[in-house]
Amino acid sequence: MTALVITWLMVGYFVALHGIYLLLTLLAARTLLRLQRYRPIEQLPLAHSQLMPPISVLVPAYNEETTITATVESLLQLGYGEFEVIVINDGSRDQTLQVLIERFGLLPYPAAYRVQIPTQAVRGIYRSVRYPALRVIDKDNGGKADSLNAGINASRYPLFCGVDADSILERDSLQKVVQPFLRVPEMVATGGTIRAANGCDVRGGALHRVELPRNPWALLQVMEYLRAFLFGRLGWSSVNAMLIISGAFGVFRKQTVMDVGGYRTHTIGEDMELVVRIHHHLRAQGKPYRIEFVPDPVCWTEVPEDRQTLRNQRIRWQRGLSESLNAHWGLLFSRRGGWPGWVAFPYMVLFEWLGPLVELLGYLWTTWAWWAGFISGQAFSLFLLVAVGLGIVLSVAGVLLEQWSFRMYPTVRQMLLLVLAAVVENLGYRQLNAWWRLVGLYRWARQKEGSWGTMKRKGNWQAPG
Amino acid sequence: MMAKPLCATHVLVVEDEPMTADLLRFVLERQGYRTSHVVDGLAAKAWLQGPERVDAMVLDLLLPQLGGLDLLRWLRVQPSRALLPVLVLSALDGDDVAVQAFRAGASDYLRKPFNPDELLARLRRCMESPAQDLAPAASRHG
Amino acid sequence: MADLRMPDVPLSWALALAWTTLGLVLLMVLALWLLRLWRLWQAPRQARFAARWQPLLLGVAAGDDLPEALPVLAAHERWPLLLLWLQLLLTVEGRSRVRLAALGRALGLTSLVRKRLESRHPPERWVALLALGALGDGQDVPPLMARLATAGPQTVLYLVRAALMLDPAQAPAAARHLLARSDLDLARLSLLLRPCAGPLGQALRALQPPVNSAKAVAEVQPWLCWLRLAHALRQQWPLSVLQPALQPGLDPELTLAALRLYQGEAGDAVVSAHAGHSDWRVRVQVARALGTIGSPQAVPVLLGLVTDTQWWVRYRAAQALLRLPGQTPELVLSRIAATGDRYARSMAEAVLAEQQGSV
Numbered sequence A: 001m002t003a004l005v006i007t008w009l010m011v012g013y014f015v016a017l018h019g020i021y022l023l024l025t026l027l028a029a030r031t032l033l034r035l036q037r038y039r040p041i042e043q044l045p046l047a048h049s050q051l052m053p054p055i056s057v058l059v060p061a062y063n064e065e066t067t068i069t070a071t072v073e074s075l076l077q078l079g080y081g082e083f084e085v086i087v088i089n090d091g092s093r094d095q096t097l098q099v100l101i102e103r104f105g106l107l108p109y110p111a112a113y114r115v116q117i118p119t120q121a122v123r124g125i126y127r128s129v130r131y132p133a134l135r136v137i138d139k140d141n142g143g144k145a146d147s148l149n150a151g152i153n154a155s156r157y158p159l160f161c162g163v164d165a166d167s168i169l170e171r172d173s174l175q176k177v178v179q180p181f182l183r184v185p186e187m188v189a190t191g192g193t194i195r196a197a198n199g200c201d202v203r204g205g206a207l208h209r210v211e212l213p214r215n216p217w218a219l220l221q222v223m224e225y226l227r228a229f230l231f232g233r234l235g236w237s238s239v240n241a242m243l244i245i246s247g248a249f250g251v252f253r254k255q256t257v258m259d260v261g262g263y264r265t266h267t268i269g270e271d272m273e274l275v276v277r278i279h280h281h282l283r284a285q286g287k288p289y290r291i292e293f294v295p296d297p298v299c300w301t302e303v304p305e306d307r308q309t310l311r312n313q314r315i316r317w318q319r320g321l322s323e324s325l326n327a328h329w330g331l332l333f334s335r336r337g338g339w340p341g342w343v344a345f346p347y348m349v350l351f352e353w354l355g356p357l358v359e360l361l362g363y364l365w366t367t368w369a370w371w372a373g374f375i376s377g378q379a380f381s382l383f384l385l386v387a388v389g390l391g392i393v394l395s396v397a398g399v400l401l402e403q404w405s406f407r408m409y410p411t412v413r414q415m416l417l418l419v420l421a422a423v424v425e426n427l428g429y430r431q432l433n434a435w436w437r438l439v440g441l442y443r444w445a446r447q448k449e450g451s452w453g454t455m456k457r458k459g460n461w462q463a464p465g
Numbered sequence B: 001m002m003a004k005p006l007c008a009t010h011v012l013v014v015e016d017e018p019m020t021a022d023l024l025r026f027v028l029e030r031q032g033y034r035t036s037h038v039v040d041g042l043a044a045k046a047w048l049q050g051p052e053r054v055d056a057m058v059l060d061l062l063l064p065q066l067g068g069l070d071l072l073r074w075l076r077v078q079p080s081r082a083l084l085p086v087l088v089l090s091a092l093d094g095d096d097v098a099v100q101a102f103r104a105g106a107s108d109y110l111r112k113p114f115n116p117d118e119l120l121a122r123l124r125r126c127m128e129s130p131a132q133d134l135a136p137a138a139s140r141h142g
Numbered sequence C: 001m002a003d004l005r006m007p008d009v010p011l012s013w014a015l016a017l018a019w020t021t022l023g024l025v026l027l028m029v030l031a032l033w034l035l036r037l038w039r040l041w042q043a044p045r046q047a048r049f050a051a052r053w054q055p056l057l058l059g060v061a062a063g064d065d066l067p068e069a070l071p072v073l074a075a076h077e078r079w080p081l082l083l084l085w086l087q088l089l090l091t092v093e094g095r096s097r098v099r100l101a102a103l104g105r106a107l108g109l110t111s112l113v114r115k116r117l118e119s120r121h122p123p124e125r126w127v128a129l130l131a132l133g134a135l136g137d138g139q140d141v142p143p144l145m146a147r148l149a150t151a152g153p154q155t156v157l158y159l160v161r162a163a164l165m166l167d168p169a170q171a172p173a174a175a176r177h178l179l180a181r182s183d184l185d186l187a188r189l190s191l192l193l194r195p196c197a198g199p200l201g202q203a204l205r206a207l208q209p210p211v212n213s214a215k216a217v218a219e220v221q222p223w224l225c226w227l228r229l230a231h232a233l234r235q236q237w238p239l240s241v242l243q244p245a246l247q248p249g250l251d252p253e254l255t256l257a258a259l260r261l262y263q264g265e266a267g268d269a270v271v272s273a274h275a276g277h278s279d280w281r282v283r284v285q286v287a288r289a290l291g292t293i294g295s296p297q298a299v300p301v302l303l304g305l306v307t308d309t310q311w312w313v314r315y316r317a318a319q320a321l322l323r324l325p326g327q328t329p330e331l332v333l334s335r336i337a338a339t340g341d342r343y344a345r346s347m348a349e350a351v352l353a354e355q356q357g358s359v
Helices: A002-036 A068-076 A096-104 A144-154 A173-183 A216-238 A254-259 A270-285 A307-327 A338-353 A355-371 A377-405 A412-445 B018-030 B041-049 B068-076 B097-104 B116-128 C011-062 C075-089 C095-106 C109-116 C122-135 C138-147 C155-166 C168-180 C186-192 C194-205 C220-232 C239-246 C252-261 C268-272 C280-293 C298-305 C311-323 C329-339 C342-356
Strands: A055-061 A083-090 A106-108 A122-128 A134-139 A159-163 A187-196 A201-203 A206-209 A249-253 A290-301 B010-014 B034-038 B056-060 B086-090 B108-111
Touching (some): A055 A173, A068 A083, A096 A106, A096 A134, A173 A249, A187 A270, A249 A254, A355 A377, A355 A412, B010 B018, B010 B041, B056 B068, B068 B097, B116 C095, C011 C095, C075 C122, C138 C155, C138 C168, C155 C186, C186 C220, C194 C220, C311 C342
Parallel strands (some): A055 A159, A083 A134, A187 A290, B010 B034
Antiparallel strands (some): A201 A206
């Protein structure tokens, strides 16, 4: 019976999906175990060395007048030896630049630097009188990627760290995220863990106390971030096949990024596109390199709290994914592809890119087939168990792993909430996500210029025209 | 000539590292001082803006929220606290840290790891020296 | 046709999977619960542990003599106590450190440390090495030195630190080994080897690489390693030692490494010779070095550098001008104004403002 065959195929898809996630979680657990052993020595009071590799922190900002001073103040307080903070004002239409000038005593100064990556016109460069580590670039609007490129052009140090204007960093975030560069000379990029700041006690741009969000959407995202962005990426990172570093916090070797041409403008997912391009480029050249993920919670950011914003964000992410994959088919099964080309990229294509299509078809089809009597109750329940049940198992495993390793949510109430979120995540949230991603896929395919939507809280990035 | 206060000398310890803070408080209390402890720069600022009287301060430079140097510069322009003896304790191993600390208004400077006996001696000397205006030059001349 | 019919999903499979799924979820929730219970049980134990030991440790560090009767140390408490002890040890120096070491030996931590030197896990070995530097004695040194050759880039730093803290006479051998390595993390080295930078630096100086007949650097790479290692160890070497690397026309990296080291009181002529170097980083170091030399002859050179096109050069030159003895801010500003370069003037004003700071 073809109906049964199709059902088995659907089951097979979900078994494969969850199987891979299980593998990633086990790899992540093994890495975490290894990293746990470093805790005692990290807690010893061995002083800060000012010989650590200097870093340029790049902060693209568009219409951030309410939050930019708090962010910059907290960045200037980072516990790191030598670093500079470059804020790139991407043609904001509000008072972002004025607010910065006032608070930090900015004065214009002439800069002569080689423009190595073309960007929109730079209107002026300012340096702070009081904080020599701070510079602000004022330029015409060009999007986040363009701003980052302008920041890279102006940066002085061999490493740069891209952060979002609303990222909240810990004092030792920079130290933690630069550690892999010290351990492994071939490191070219590291990504930090992003956690949801909703519900947390944030004062003056710094995190005071961690708490779970009250908003259900945000809570589900906390769970999702743990499963997918923490353990998923950690797993991929352990085999040097991490294809995404979040734009909210990542450190890159400037030379490598310049070699591949900087961030690509007119792309929605510029953060992923860059990393895939780096993999593609360096794999093709056969040069040894590593891209790693730092699991410590180092960066906190507000996640969408209402359906509409979340939907727009996920649509945007899927379009970004599509663009990144579409630009680098050469990596897929390439001769020197290694783990990125032979495992991670196909995984992305099958389970993340086309995944929503298969998943939704699976649900719809099996439900209809059972209702219409083409498949038996056992087959249907088998499918559901594999699709939803295994998902719940993996989500709860994520909660357990988080409790064991970082324990950011230690109380009973928080643990129960997370377990509840783990269950609910699979009973509707993921399916809804799959639908949104399908919309994103469709839109990309139709090359629609959907707007990026607006975060109801504050300013936003305009999609490049 | 000011009369010696009847209550014990009060020292504020501004230090975020737990072991160092414990050691400082232990050593100071052994010496008969009364200690208060805050863990970050902003809390220190709030504390110093309060009414409580303090006779000296031991300040770590690497603090969360507000750095030690910035706190010190702010302190030196506060009318009520400008003459407070401040002993700066720092883990930074840079060349100019001591110079920057003194410029910001430190009464004395000690590197970590430190000798507890030396810390006590220096602190005592800070407190016994005649009070001086340690504010940075420009703000003094208005 | 009937043969091609796929059998239906047996009920047993579906049930088995259902029970397994449910079982796994319940198991993990149980594990969460047990984890929490374990932590709850552990927390007061840790508090009692700290309450028992911390006052003793702090007391010894503050100047107490070792008590005759030490509290009993259970086997599973030895490692946590070692960590606590080590935290305190690294916070103090001088006599406190000596007393803490004596306490550690009295508590029998030395045998624990020696055993953990062979641990499978690098971080444990490193903790043991840090402790060994205070707890060990002469017999521990030869095995440490023997392991230098095969040690990884981080472990070697801990080995050298421990060996030199126990026996500074090993400095020449350690310096030779460090020079021969190309995989050192200099930032970490600077941190970890700070306590033994004295003897190590001295030994390093004796290992100056060869010069050719023209008193210049014979080969670049050995000099580069040597100078960079010296900089990481915060050495201050006289001009005579650095001169071969300060000859004009050499590899800019070499000139840079030599200038970074220079903190002396003479030789502004040699340093100033590089003021027109094409690499801006060299010019920055020239400005910085001239500031530390403090010779009034440096003023014209610095005035030239303060009008440089590179921001960092102007910055360091302005700082250096303000640092020179006998240069009041007003004098410096008037001199700079005389150059007619408004960028230089604004830089000087910025540096002055930064030195006064504001909150």
